Amino acid sequence: MLKFQKNGLVKMYLNNLLGAADPIVDWELFQSSLWPMIQGGIQYTIPLTLISFTIGIIIALLTALARLSNSKILAGIARVYVSAIRGTPLLVQLSIIFFGLASIGLVIDPFPSAVIAFSLNVGAYASEIIRASILSVPKGQWEAGHAIGMTHKQALTRIILPQATRVSIPPLSNSFISLVKDTSLASTILVTELFRKSQEIAARTYEFMQLYITAAILYWIVCFTLSVIQGRIEKRLDRYVAK
Amino acid sequence: MLVSVQNLHKSFGDLDVLKGIDLSIEKGSVVAVIGPSGSGKTTMLRCLNALEMPNKGTIQFEQDLRISFDKMPSKKEILQLRRKSGMVFQSYNLFPHKTAIQNVMEGPIVVQKKEKAVVQKLAENLLKKVGLEEKMHLYPHQLSGGQQQRVGIARALAIEPELMLFDEPTSALDPEIVGEVLTVIRDLANEGWTMAIVTHELKFAEEVADHIVFIDGGYIVEQGPPAEILKNPKEPRTKQFLNRLLNPS
Ligand SMILES: Nc1ncnc2c1ncn2[C@@H]1O[C@H](COP(=O)(O)OP(=O)(O)O)[C@@H](O)[C@H]1O
Ligand SMILES: [Mg+2]
Numbered sequence: 412m413l414k415f416q417k418n419g420l421v422k423m424y425l426n427n428l429l430g431a432a433d434p435i436v437d438w439e440l441f442q443s444s445l446w447p448m449i450q451g452g453i454q455y456t457i458p459l460t461l462i463s464f465t466i467g468i469i470i471a472l473l474t475a476l477a478r479l480s481n482s483k484i485l486a487g488i489a490r491v492y493v494s495a496i497r498g499t500p501l502l503v504q505l506s507i508i509f510f511g512l513a514s515i516g517l518v519i520d521p522f523p524s525a526v527i528a529f530s531l532n533v534g535a536y537a538s539e540i541i542r543a544s545i546l547s548v549p550k551g552q553w554e555a556g557h558a559i560g561m562t563h564k565q566a567l568t569r570i571i572l573p574q575a576t577r578v579s580i581p582p583l584s585n586s587f588i589s590l591v592k593d594t595s596l597a598s599t600i601l602v603t604e605l606f607r608k609s610q611e612i613a614a615r616t617y618e619f620m621q622l623y624i625t626a627a628i629l630y631w632i633v634c635f636t637l638s639v640i641q642g643r644i645e646k647r648l649d650r651y652v653a654k
Numbered sequence: 655m656l657v658s659v660q661n662l663h664k665s666f667g668d669l670d671v672l673k674g675i676d677l678s679i680e681k682g683s684v685v686a687v688i689g690p691s692g693s694g695k696t697t698m699l700r701c702l703n704a705l706e707m708p709n710k711g712t713i714q715f716e717q718d719l720r721i722s723f724d725k726m727p728s729k730k731e732i733l734q735l736r737r738k739s740g741m742v743f744q745s746y747n748l749f750p751h752k753t754a755i756q757n758v759m760e761g762p763i764v765v766q767k768k769e770k771a772v773v774q775k776l777a778e779n780l781l782k783k784v785g786l787e788e789k790m791h792l793y794p795h796q797l798s799g800g801q802q803q804r805v806g807i808a809r810a811l812a813i814e815p816e817l818m819l820f821d822e823p824t825s826a827l828d829p830e831i832v833g834e835v836l837t838v839i840r841d842l843a844n845e846g847w848t849m850a851i852v853t854h855e856l857k858f859a860e861e862v863a864d865h866i867v868f869i870d871g872g873y874i875v876e877q878g879p880p881a882e883i884l885k886n887p888k889e890p891r892t893k894q895f896l897n898r899l900l901n902p903s
Contacts, residue, residue: 551747554705558741559761559813560733569764573751 437618444612444622448629451608455522459594459604463526464587467533474538475545489538496535502596504528509600525597529590537586544579545571577648584641588634595630605629655716656681656848657702657817662711662723664697671697673872675711679817679850679865684843686863686880687852690895693869695852696744699819702850703739704732715816737765739817740810745826746802748794754805755781755790761813773812780808784838800831804838811842818842820851856899860884868892 477489496504509524519527548571556566598607609626613619657679664672671694679685687695700706702713708723715738721727727735749757758777762768768776781790784804794802803823810818820839824832836858842849843862853859859866859880866883868876868891876889887893 549747551743551745552749554741555743555747555749555809557705557736558703558739558743559809560737560765561761562729562733565764569760570749577751 435621437621440612440616440618440621441625444609444625447612448605448608448626451603452605452629452633455597455602455604456591456594459522459525459529459597459602460587460591463529463594464533464590466526466530467590468537468583470530470534471537471541474534475541478538478542479545493535493538496532501528501532501593502599504532505596505600521597521601524600525594525602529594529597532593533586533590537583540579540582540586541575544575544582547578548574580648581641581645584637584644588637588641591633591637592630595626655679658712658714659702660712660714662698662701662713663709664694664701664706665709671872672701672708675869675874677867677874677877679848681848682846683848683864684862685850685865685867686859687850687867687869688854688856688859688895689869689875694872695869696821698869699741699821699850699852702817702819703736703741705741737813738815739819740813740815742803742806742810742818742820742823744822746794746799746806748802748805748809750794753791753793754786754797754808757794757805758808758812761809766813777808777812780811781805783811783841784808785834798831799827800834803827803835807835807838807842816848818847818849820849820853822852822854825854854899856884856896868895870895 474489474492477485478493480486505525505528508528509519509521512519512524552570552574553566556570561569594604595606597604598610601607603611606626609622613622616622655678657677659675659677662672662675662677663670675698677685677698687698689695697706701708704727707726710724712720712722712724713735714720715735719731719734719738721731721735748754749760752760755774755777758780759770759773762773762776763770778787778790781787784807786801786804786808789797789801794805797805803826807823823839824835827835832855836855839849839851840858840862851859851863863880866877866880867874868883868887868889870891876883876887876892883892884896887896
């Protein structure tokens with residue numbers, strides 16, 4: 412009970428309010444666990460999100476173009492890829508890439524394994540978003556491009572994709588926010604990201620509730636901030652998109 | 655003849671829309687295309703720059719280019735054909751993510767690979783010609799329909815086509831602003847541009863066109879000078895069409 416006095420009046424009041432003889436919130440543990448979790452976030456959660464999303468978007472664009480192409484083979488490969496990723500759990504995909512491949516002799520470190528799995532996952536889901544946004548650009552835009560003599564590729568890159576990008580930004584930012592949360596699954600393949608840090612400390616201290624709630628709040632803060640930014644971007648886009 | 659079209663056919667699935675079109679467009683002349691709704695006017699115009707691929711027939715531009723559609727033409731031939739004409743759409747189809755002047759500059763820069771400073775000047779002059787020098791940095795959604803259509807005309811002119819194609823350029827406009835677009839087209843006619851215009855504005859056609867083409871049921875039923883076609887049509891179908899247009903019941 413000594414630490415109570417050390418931690419100040421407000422906290423004492425809070426704990427008393429909760430009416431616990433044995434405090435529900437262990438402030439010392441809170442302080443000592445917060446930094447490792449944030450560190451896990453900075454070291455792994457954020458890089459994993461950013462790298463996987465970037466690679467994933469590139470895969471998604473190529474996949475969307477393959478599905479829209481005239482080549483039956485390319486379109487077929489793209490369709491099977493998207494269907495396989497969307498039809499299987501992310502946790503299973505992660506396990507195959509890390510544990511599965513390792514068991515047949517192809518050992519990939521945890522972090523790159525996670526990057527591969529999340530990139531492939533984003534690639535499949537975002538390809539559907541990008542494909543739909545390309546198809547949402549009116550046919551007249553292709554025709555206007557062709558009428559001034561553009562090749563298919565020129566019309567695609569100069570006229571269609573810039574407009575499709577505007578359409579796809581709101582759903583893609585949803586995918587990004589989902590990805591931040593999904594990276595917690597990397598904890599199962601030993602990536603010491605935010606959630607795994609909290610698991611490790613919880614395993615030592617048995618304060619599962621407190622540590623997992625802390626982890627949840629940290630994710631919440633990040634995702635809430637991102638959704639505020641998303642709202643701003645969407646408002647700005649709205650202004651320039653023709654109706 | 656700048657353009658000679660021979661035996662052009664186009665069908666959509668089972669629907670035969672063009673059943674053998676023969677048409678010549680003299681250099682510097684204005685051809686007005688009239689006919690009932692659904693008769694194939696738009697399809698014919700779009701075949702002229704291969705936005706719609708004809709199934710059969712030939713299109714020839716003077717001695718430069720002769721494309722037969724009896725078999726699928728090459729991509730290169732299609733690009734050559736498209737670069738010979740500028741198209742003005744009924745619904746403008748401006749690029750919404752580009753300003754008025756960027757819309758006009760797009761063709762010369764991307765397609766013709768001209769130098770930016772030169773194109774800038776060209777685009778400014780074209781926008782001045784259509785009366786929009788003050789609006790050139792606005793986006794399409796900031797412009798009225800008539801202004802958008804005038805940008806559309808400047809964009810088509812910018813690639814310096816030999817033939818200008820207009821598909822009912824004023825039919826999406828409110829009546830009070832039809833005039834501002836027709837004025838621009840009239841100016842182009844006076845400057846000697848070769849143009850094919852699909853239109854329902856008979857008075858305008860009579861005044862501007864050198865040649866009127868009446869299409870019905872996938873054929874050119876009758877063609878000739880405005881005085882002949884509009885005042886003394888020979889074919890009963892032409893008479894019927896004009897009667898219905900002039901005396902809507
Ligand atoms: N892309 C298309 N697919 C199927 N049918 C079409 C297509 N475009 C035009 N048509 C049909 O072809 C006929 C002629 O159309 P159109 O050339 O637009 O006529 P107009 O411009 O004279 O009104 C119509 O029956 C129309 O429904
Ligand atoms: Mg039409």
